[in-house]
Amino acid sequence: MGSGKWIGGILGWVILGPIGGLLGFLAGSLVDGYVSSAETVRRTYSATEQRNSFLVSLLVLSAAVIKADGKTLQTELDYVKNFIRKNFGDAAVPEATKILNQLLSQDVNIYQVGPQIATYMNYSQRLQLFHYLVQIAIADGDFAKSEKSVLEAIGSTIGLNASDVSSVISMFYKDASSAYTVLGISPSATDDEVRTAYRRMAMKNHPDKVATLGSDVQKAAAEKFRQIQEAYETIKKERGLN
Numbered sequence: 001m002g003s004g005k006w007i008g009g010i011l012g013w014v015i016l017g018p019i020g021g022l023l024g025f026l027a028g029s030l031v032d033g034y035v036s037s038a039e040t041v042r043r044t045y046s047a048t049e050q051r052n053s054f055l056v057s058l059l060v061l062s063a064a065v066i067k068a069d070g071k072t073l074q075t076e077l078d079y080v081k082n083f084i085r086k087n088f089g090d091a092a093v094p095e096a097t098k099i100l101n102q103l104l105s106q107d108v109n110i111y112q113v114g115p116q117i118a119t120y121m122n123y124s125q126r127l128q129l130f131h132y133l134v135q136i137a138i139a140d141g142d143f144a145k146s147e148k149s150v151l152e153a154i155g156s157t158i159g160l161n162a163s164d165v166s167s168v169i170s171m172f173y174k175d176a177s178s179a180y181t182v183l184g185i186s187p188s189a190t191d192d193e194v195r196t197a198y199r200r201m202a203m204k205n206h207p208d209k210v211a212t213l214g215s216d217v218q219k220a221a222a223e224k225f226r227q228i229q230e231a232y233e234t235i236k237k238e239r240g241l242n
Contacts (some may be wrong), residue, residue, distance in 0.1 A: 028198040050212045051126070055088065057117045057129055059096060061154055063103035065133050068150040072104060083132065084155050086216045110150070114157025124209030126158050128217060130222050133167050138172050167201065170226045179238075182231035192242055199231040 058080070066076045069131040077100070084096040118126065133154060137147040148169070155165035163184035170181035180187050205228055207221040235241070 004206075040101070051087070051214050051217075052212050053120060054125060054129060054217070055084070055096070057121065058083065058132060059100050060103060060113055061117075061129070061133055062108065062136055063100060063106075064108045064154065065136050065147065065150055067104060067108075068137070068142040068147040069165060070146070073140045075139040075141075076136050079136050085154060087214050094236070110154050110157050114154060115159075118157070118159035121158075122223075124204060124206075124207075125213060126160060126208050127164060127168070128213070128221050128224070130155055130158070130165065131171075131220065134168055134172055145172060148238075164204070167228075168224075171224065171231075174208060179231040179234040182228060183235070191239060194232075194235055194239070194241070201228050 010105075025057055043105065062076075062080050066072055077097075080100060081097060084093050088096070117129075121129070130151075132186050136152060137143060137151060151169065152165055155168075156162070161184075167182050170178040177187050183194065183201055185193060185197045189197065202225065205221065205225050207218045207225055210217050210221045
């Protein structure tokens with residue numbers, strides 16, 4: 001899949017906002033005649049365009065996460081490339097890599113691009129996007145304070161609740177209260193509050209919510225869903241709940 005096929009598919013989404021500015025260096029002639037008004041941007045997007053928008057959002061925010069600790073590690077780059085390969089095929093990797101490398105050489109203002117992503121992507125899709133970003137941060141086996149700060153800022157700017165941000169991070173950084181944090185509650189929560197929290201998180205993170213992004217993204221969402229179920233089972237076992 002060449003750049004024209006998928007970059008062209010998302011120009012209507014990015015061209016009027018800050019992400020459009022970041023990608024302007026690559027869009028070139030594809031911009032001409034593609035978007036004539038803001039109304040074009042506000043139309044309903046097809047499943048393919050939603051996938052493309054998800055990809056561009058991932059690339060832009062990945063650059064911010066990768067640069068957070070002041071190092072650009074091959075393990076982090078490889079994680080992003082593998083995501084592109086699984087979801088868009090081998091042919092898309094060179095163009096996506098080119099965009100990512102260009103983004104890494106620029107300053108990505110997450111406070112500008114985050115609200116744009118929040119406008120054009122539903123909540124469950126943003127949760128899944130954030131799940132990927134956390135995995136990129138831990139791809140090198142470490143989790144720097146600077147990375148955590150950037151992730152928390154990204155979560156806020158793309159419109160995620162603070163409890164959901166902590167929930168996703170706790171899926172990978174476990175301590176004594178991680179299971180509770182995954183469900184968005186504290187260890188002092190009542191049994192009924194635990195059950196309610198599980199139902200709420202299960203509904204919000206169900207794999208069907210991201211079905212339009214493709215089977216591989218849905219499969220990753222199923223893993224996130226499993227982590228929520230695992231946290232619930234841990235608490236149930238700890239409390240002796242049925």
